[in-house]
Amino acid sequence: MATIKDVAREAGVSIATVSRVINKxxxxxxASVHSVTQAMEKLGYRPNAAAKALVSQNSNTVGVLVGDVSDxxxxxxxxxxxTVAHEYSKHILIGNGYHNPEDERxxxxLLINNRCDALVIHSKGLSDEELIGYAKEVKGLVLINRHIPELSERCISLDNRRGAYLATEYLxxxxxxxxxxxASNxxxxxxxxxxxxxLAALQEHSxxxxxxxxxxGEPNSDGGEVAMTNLLTKSLTVTGVVAYNDYMAAGALSVLDENGVKVPEQVSMLGFDDGLIARYxxxxxxxxxxxxxxxxERAARLALNLANSEPVEEEAIIFTPTLVRRNSVDKISA
Structure with missing residues (x-):
């Protein structure tokens, strides 16, 4: 596989010149653009993220990839x-991925090309292999809400299965x-x-x-409304509902209210996330x-430690969800 050095040699220019061409x-x-472009085409060279970013340079920025920053x-x-970045006198750059592979890529x-010192990546669209490739190129890359065995020491995740089990078992x-x-679609x-x-909680209790x-439905209040409407349309006997997140639960609550179904007297409801909306x-x-x-916070500190070649724990960091009891669940008689 051709390297940036091979391209520079073929084009008769310096590695810095190749980097300037790659970064436009x-x-x-x-003349440099022409010769470097021809050399890359001849050698079949695809600039990797590290080459494009000139990662040896510091920019005092931390890159963050999220699904949608408006959420x-x-x-x-x-x-x-x-907050963590400011402790290190750094700023952040944000990219939206929308759970779509091309947008995430x-x-x-873009974050790497802007020479971010560290990256905190929330990716749901890209494959494990592609994320492993980025991690090999960028030593300060950390994944949040994702666990890839080959990158376990650089993953911060939550036991989502356990969380849904807790909610269902509580009912x-x-x-x-x-x-x-x-559920989310x-x-x-x-x-x-x-x-x-x-399903595991149901099975364990026969x-x-x-x-x-x-x-x-879509993982928002509109999706919750649609899903709850569909459940009511099926004329199923339902005494409890577990929702993918608090927004879907909020949408479901509105549909139940519109249809004269009292919560929690007739139907109990649980959400997931404990976002601000859950309290209101x-x-x-x-x-x-x-x-x-x-x-x-843990992901940001880990990413900056990795970027600075500081020692880190060599094991996965998996957080455990907990139940928050409020007023939307009621007991029913056997």
């Missing part, structure tokens, strides 16, 4: 990373057996793990329910706490 620097002459969940994550490349301990699941491991946790008790819907939402601020 205005300092690169037309309060990611806003909390960014705030926590920013472009955002990561079971309150006498519920007809428990529906409002995004094809990501979080969604799959939470459905797995829901509760068998048809697949129709699982309804999917009515009734206040019992939910599973996702410690995203703690996780993001």
């Amino acid at each position: 620097s205005p300092k690169a002459s037309k 309060p969940f990611f806003g909390s994550m960014v705030k926590a990373v920013d 472009k955002a990561i490349e 079971i301990r309150h006498g519920h057996k007809q428990i529906a699941c409002i 995004h094809d990501i491991e979080d969604a799959q793990d939470r459905i797995s946790g829901y 509760i068998e329910l048809p697949k129709s008790y699982i309804e999917y 819907v009515h009734p206040r939402l019992t939910t599973v706490r996702y410690p995203i601020e703690m996780m993001a």
Whole structure:
């Protein structure tokens, strides 16, 4: 596989000149652009992230990839990373990935090209192999809310399956057996793990329910409204609902209210994340706490330590979810 040195040799220029051409620097002459481009094509060279970024240079910035910065969940994550960055006299650059491989790829490349000293990456679209490739090129890259065995010491994750299990079991301990699941329709491991946790709790307590008790939607309040509406349309007997996140739960609560179904007297509801909305819907939402601020702070410190070649723990960091009891769950008689 050709390297940047091979390209420089073929084009008859310096490595710095090749880097300027790759980064489309205005300092690169037309002749240099022509010769370097021809050399890359001849050698089949694809600039890797490290070459494009000139990572040996410091920019006093920390790059952050999120799903969508307008989502309060990611806003909390960014705030926590920013707090740590300021302790190190650094600023942050943010890229949105929207759980889409191409958007995530472009955002990561852009952050690297801006020579960020460290990267905190929330990626759900890219494959393990591609993220491993980026990690090999950028020593200060840390993954949050993702676990890849080959990069375990650079992963900060949450036991999503455990969280959904806790939520479902909480309803079971309150006498519920007809428990529906409002799930995310995004094809990501979080969604799959939470459905797995829901099913595991049912199975452990010998509760068998048809697949129709699982309804999917976009992981926001609109998706929660659609999913809850579909559950009601099926005329299923439902006494409890576990939702993928607090926003889906909030949407579901609004549909139940519109249809005269009282919560928690007739249907109990649990969310996931413990975002701000959980405290202000009515009734206040019992939910599973996702410690995203703690996780993001840990990820930022780990990324900066790695970037500075400081010693770090050589094992995965997996956070455990906890239950937050409020007013949306009620006991039912056996």
